[in-house]
Amino acid sequence: MRTLPSILHLDMDAFFASVEQVAKPSLRGKPVIVGGLGQRGVVSTCSYEARVFGVRSAMATAVARRLCPNGAYLWPRFVAYRDISEQVMAMVRELSPLVEQLSVDEAYVDLAAGPYGPALAEATLDGGAELIRAIAEDLRADIERATGLTASVGAASSKLMAKIGSEQAKPNGLVLVTPGQERAVLGPLPVRALPGVGPATEQALRRAGLLTVAEVAEQSEEEMVRLLGRAHGSGVSLMAKGLDGRAVVPDRDAKSVSVEDTYEVDLMERDQVLFELDRLAARCVRRLKAAGRSGRTVVIKVRRFDFSTLTRSETLPGPTDDARVIATTARRLAEQVSLSGGIRLLGVGVSQLAEYTQEDLFAQAAAELAEQEGEGEGGDGPDEPVAQAPPTAAAGQPFREQVWLPGQDVVHAEHGRGWVQGSGVGRVTVRFETPDSPPGRVRTFRIDDAALTPAEPLPLRPRGALEQP
DNA sequence: TCTGGGGTCCTAGGACCC
């Protein structure tokens, strides 16, 4: 294990909710909840003001609304989050090429592999720690200057302790774990603080009378393997003792691509299920193609009315990125499951991904077969799913009514930029403000007002702001 | 009050091959 705390773990504070507070001045200092807003939605992220009311990530939004009825409830704006994430990660990469991004708002950095590596290699223990502390504080300040967002950082000589450190630093802090202090820091924490210990592992450990990390650390590795299984047991045993030699690994290629939908109302009809599988297959293929990959194993996921969940998979003779092939495979898999009682969620995924699309003989054969059988009228595009019109859809209606989602960016011909605060009964309410404006005024329009249109997210800081002194 | 969507990794049993 390294002698200096040269691994950083960066974690943005309440990322989605904080982005919304910076983008929407009227929400600063207020409880903000970002997540699914439908009947079956859950909270993705909430602001610290909302946490005071007991709101948490992964909580049903319906529960959050009871706890915090006056919060601002917003749909996620993933495009905006991704843009900001790229901006932040670019700053992180200036510290080292060895960056392992864990999600949009989290990454490990190995400073020893970057421009500060040589200086750190020659530094004393105290000097090195001080340099690392300065680097981490500069990073946090740079991120806040560029985005208005705060980040927390843990610095340690292992990924495990860097992650524990950033958790303890939250919000808007830095915790440096001095090498040698690992067990002292970990010992008093509940076992759940260890990454990889979730509800099931916590229960298994509780049954064995182990509540804290220190208590786990006193057990032999063999005992932990007996309790938790081979891989998990030895992993937890080592972590509890503060031992973690895992390297920071630059980002690997994805191993699967999947899409899924939870329906507001359970699907009851076989035709509905087949129609939705076609749509999901088409969406999955779009993502697959965007990534320039193809896959060999098709998986469907079915969650029933009672939340019981199952998967069925089929491995094809070769990789494909053909929507027709994936949709027909998904349909075939669906025939193996009972739909009685209703379907709450459907998913379609592809794994065993190939680096790039090979000559897709399997898709060609399927297309030829379809043509022979006279089903080939959709030969105008290979992406066309084998879908029929949904039984519930308003067939023959070419225009879809504009849907306005709370949080959505809009622009009005007369009033300029703003965001949707709410909509209903033929009206949409918009607050006109931007990241660099004072809190804005609210106006209400007809939902079909031609002067109101959806807009792209604005940057959180005006362009060019960083160039100014 | 009722549980999202996108992933990763591990385990275990059966098929199949040598």
Added chain:
DNA sequence: TCTGGGGTCCTAGGACCC
């Protein structure tokens, strides 16, 4: 006539993470 052991692939499910 009965009986091997190991390796790999496929499938299904579960735990966990953000």
